[in-house]
Amino acid sequence: MGQRDRVSAAAWLVVRDAHAAEDIFQNVALKAMTKGAQFESGGALMSWAFITARREGIDWLRRRKNAPVCLDETILELLEQEWADEALGQAGGRSQALRDCLGELPAKSRDLLKRRYFDGHACEAVAEQLGTRLDAIYKRLSRLHQTLKKCIETKLEQPAG
Amino acid sequence: MALSEDQNELLLRHLNGQLGPSDEAKAAELLRGDAGARAFLRTVAEQAVVVADVERIGQHRPQPARVAAPVFRPWKWAVAVAAAFVLLAAFVIATTPPRHVAKVSAILGPCQFIAADGKVRDEVKVGTVLRVGDTIRTRSSSAWVKLDLNGGSLMTIAGRSRLRLLNVDGRRGFQLAYGNLWATVAQTAGAKLVSIQTPTATVEAEAAQFDVEAHSSTTIVRVNNGTANVVRLADGQAADVVADHLAVVAISRNRPFAATRQPEPVNQWNCRLHAGSGAVSGKWLPPDEKNSVRLGAIPLLIGKKTTLYVASFSVQCSSSPPVLIESGSRVRIRGTTQTDGPVYFGITTQRIKGVFFGKYTAKVGAGMLGQAGEPWQVEVPLSQFKPEAKHLPGSPAGMELSDIWIVSQDENAELEIHRVEFLPKEVGQ
Numbered sequence: 001m002g003q004r005d006r007v008s009a010a011a012w013l014v015v016r017d018a019h020a021a022e023d024i025f026q027n028v029a030l031k032a033m034t035k036g037a038q039f040e041s042g043g044a045l046m047s048w049a050f051i052t053a054r055r056e057g058i059d060w061l062r063r064r065k066n067a068p069v070c071l072d073e074t075i076l077e078l079l080e081q082e083w084a085d086e087a088l089g090q091a092g093g094r095s096q097a098l099r100d101c102l103g104e105l106p107a108k109s110r111d112l113l114k115r116r117y118f119d120g121h122a123c124e125a126v127a128e129q130l131g132t133r134l135d136a137i138y139k140r141l142s143r144l145h146q147t148l149k150k151c152i153e154t155k156l157e158q159p160a161g
Numbered sequence: 162m163a164l165s166e167d168q169n170e171l172l173l174r175h176l177n178g179q180l181g182p183s184d185e186a187k188a189a190e191l192l193r194g195d196a197g198a199r200a201f202l203r204t205v206a207e208q209a210v211v212v213a214d215v216e217r218i219g220q221h222r223p224q225p226a227r228v229a230a231p232v233f234r235p236w237k238w239a240v241a242v243a244a245a246f247v248l249l250a251a252f253v254i255a256t257t258p259p260r261h262v263a264k265v266s267a268i269l270g271p272c273q274f275i276a277a278d279g280k281v282r283d284e285v286k287v288g289t290v291l292r293v294g295d296t297i298r299t300r301s302s303s304a305w306v307k308l309d310l311n312g313g314s315l316m317t318i319a320g321r322s323r324l325r326l327l328n329v330d331g332r333r334g335f336q337l338a339y340g341n342l343w344a345t346v347a348q349t350a351g352a353k354l355v356s357i358q359t360p361t362a363t364v365e366a367e368a369a370q371f372d373v374e375a376h377s378s379t380t381i382v383r384v385n386n387g388t389a390n391v392v393r394l395a396d397g398q399a400a401d402v403v404a405d406h407l408a409v410v411a412i413s414r415n416r417p418f419a420a421t422r423q424p425e426p427v428n429q430w431n432c433r434l435h436a437g438s439g440a441v442s443g444k445w446l447p448p449d450e451k452n453s454v455r456l457g458a459i460p461l462l463i464g465k466k467t468t469l470y471v472a473s474f475s476v477q478c479s480s481s482p483p484v485l486i487e488s489g490s491r492v493r494i495r496g497t498t499q500t501d502g503p504v505y506f507g508i509t510t511q512r513i514k515g516v517f518f519g520k521y522t523a524k525v526g527a528g529m530l531g532q533a534g535e536p537w538q539v540e541v542p543l544s545q546f547k548p549e550a551k552h553l554p555g556s557p558a559g560m561e562l563s564d565i566w567i568v569s570q571d572e573n574a575e576l577e578i579h580r581v582e583f584l585p586k587e588v589g590q
Contacts, residue, residue, distance in 0.1 A: 005214075009206035016176060018213030027330065051397055055390065059354065062367055075192045079199050098211050117209040118216040123177045142169040149204050 004029075005095045006083045007049045013079065014057030014070055018117050024056045050080035093156055101151035109144055116141065164197050172202055261333045261353075263308040263316065263326060265289040265297075269520070269550050270304025271463040272297060283464060296325040299340070301463045302442075302473055302507055302566040303520045303549050312352035317343045317517040319509060320473070320564065321442065321461065332356040332365070341509075341563065343372045343517040346387070362410035363392045370516065371402075374477050376441065381477045383407040383423060385514040393418045405514070424482035426513065428490070430562065430583040432474040432481075439479030439581070441564070443472035446577060451536060458569060458576040472578045473566035484562040486510060486543065489586020492523075493540040494567055498574040501527045505568040506541055507549075510560040518560045519553040521546035536579070 007028060012021035028049050054076055061070060070076075102110065115126045123141070127134045164172075168191060174180050175188040191198045265287055274282040277294025291297060291308070297318070299306055305319035310333060318324050322340020335342075335357045346355045348368030357364045359375035362382065369387030373380060382391050384402045391408045392399045402408045402420040410418060432439030434454045446455035458470035476484050492506055507522040523546045530537045543556060562583055569576040 005207055005211055008210040008214075009203065012210050013202065013206045016178065018210050021210055022213070022217075030330065048397060051399070055392075055399055059365075059367075059390075071192070072189055075189060075199075078193070079203055082196070082199060083203060094207075095211070098208065099215060102212065102215055113208075113212045114216050117212040122179070123173070124179070138170045138173050139166070141173055142166055145201070145205050145208055146169070148208055 003046065003049075005098075007046075007053050010050050010076075010080055010083060011053040011057045013076065014054055015060050017120055019120070020060055021057075024053050024060065027056055028052045046084050047080075050084065054080070094152055097152040097155040098148065100155060101148050104151070105144075105148075109140075109147075112137075112140060113144060164195070164201055168198065169201055172198060173205070176202075176205065261293055261311070261326060261328070263291045263310050265291070265306055266309040266315075267307040268305070271300040271467075272304055272306055273300060291326050293326045293328045293334075296323060298323045301461060301469060302471055302509075302564075302568060303522060304463075305517065305520065307517075310355070312349040313347040314352070314355065315345045315516075319343075319517055319520070320566075327356075327358065329356050334358070337373060337375045339375050339377070341372065341374050341517075343511065345370045345516060359410075361394055361412045362408075363394065365390045365392075372511070372517075374475065376478070378412040379478070380410040381407065382410065383477070383514075391420075423514070426483040426485040426561065427481070428485050428487055428585040430476055430479070430481050430484045432476075432565070432581040433479045434474075434578075434580060439474045439476075439481075441473050441475045441478055442566070443578070452579045454579060456578045458567070458578070460572065468572070470569045470572060470574065470576050471566055472576065473564055474578075474581045475564045476562055483513070484583055485513065486557050486560050486562050487586050488543065488556060488558040490543045490558070491540050491584040491586075492543075492546075492565060493538065493580075493582040493584055494565075494578060495536065495538040495580040496567065496576065496578040497534065497536050498530055498569065498576050499534050500571055500574045501530075501533050502569065502571045502574055503527055504530065504574070504576060506539075506546075507566045507568065508546060508557070509563040509566075510557040511563050513559070513561050515561075517563075518557065520549040521553075521557055522549060523547065538580075540584070 004025060008021045008025040011024040012018060015021055031052060032049065058070065112126065115121050115129060116123065123137045124134055127137045171184065171188055171191065175185065180188060192202065265285060268285055268287055272285040274285045274289060275296040277292065285297065297306055299318055299320060299322045302320050305317060308316045310316060319341050322342065323338040324342065325336040327334030327336050332354045333356065337357055337359050342357065344355065346366045346369050354365050354367050357373060359373065359380040360377050362380040364373055364382050366387060366389040369384055369389050371382060371384040371389050373382050382389060382402055384404055384406055386404050388401050388403050390399060391402050391410060393410045395412055395414045398418050400408055400418065400420045405423050406420040407423050408418065408420045434440060434456065440456050442459055443456040444459055446457045448455065456472050458472045461469050461471050463469055492508065494506060498504060503524055503526050505522050505524055507520060509520050510518040512518050523541045525539050525541065529539050543558065548555065565581055565583065567576065567578055
């Protein structure tokens, strides 16, 4: 689950569309299975998955008009490397903790995240829908992301059981 | 280092795609130099996909069903079934992508069609349709086949080439096992990417004009228009090759892999047989007293009872810049034959930075070759080369030279080649 989220997240950073990122992850998983590729280690598999997801993401962008400006490939590579460097075992725990933390958010906060990331609305559209200023949306999103991050860290620090 | 709220917001604005160029540069600079910024971006990305995942699952969770006793009304059922059928048919028609096929639109020389079910046809006609799994081979240096793909795209394979249609998810897949291919991929609504696999690379393009030369350990991709994405299979490295650039994709990871600008054309070429890089068909023979480099012709079975003996030489494989053919250009070959029979010189041409153009051949009679067994050096002016197809102009002047080949029809000739040159017009011509 954790690795899946990371590969999808890497694709999302290219395409900025959660549904497309999910499709890309599915394609990458399918390729890994149908190609019968042999990987020397879990790290090698993840490196291949990140590169493949990035390529699929760039293909997806090319097929769309008005696609967002993609990050420089050197930055994407750095981000992927840092994802790959994180201990493989941590990912599953973080993923579940994030899901738990989302469940604990107030309904208004959850609604904001849903509009932005599930419905895929730009921040301007979300501000208009909620009748608030654009700056306020960015501030709320920024704090929400930090809150979720802290929540995850707290949950991971708690002893299991 | 912890980021300030302003920096977080800058990154969120970047993700929203609304930053101006100077702020984009600022965000890129921040991401390059600050691990904390990258950590924040990764956090946002992970949270974004998990939010979507959680919402997706929530929306698909089964809702408590409301139970109502059904009332059976036959006419309503009939209407519903008919409507469902129409909708289904419309959906199937609307969502079925155009099938991945390639239709032979022009052909010359010996070719072979190998159907996906294993049936082999040695005669291929214009109009033959290739489907996924089918293979087409051009079997001699002078052969070529032009294929019309769905959506206005075109492909030509020529010389000794083998192309198969593949079932690649979401793409129009091809496998170029060996040989030369010229592709014009048109961007049309609903058309899928073209994906070409060679022994060492995958080449993908959505809208581009490019050519590919594939051998067992090297692939050369030249892009003349648009962009092609090239992946080196040895290590998964990828590069976008843009117009006027080329990439050499070796099987070895130690060889450099990057798109480089295509060099400017020159008007002469020596295939560098000493370096061993320009020959693409033939077998190396041990040096003898007279010649340190000897390439023997190899047999090519081009039909049930026809074998040719061929040595061929590629401009691209010799790492040469493109070679421009001028009206006074000459082909000079040095070699030996052991019998008093003719040999044939041939050239393959393409448009400058463009598509396949055509083949031209010249017969070199026994009289020009001198005494059997003795080395000969023959210079054939461009004017003596004749087009191999009716639609071609008499001269390929103004085109680009792709390769040169030398053919004998006689096994006992033991044709061997010692030097291959393409010379500019003589001064004063």
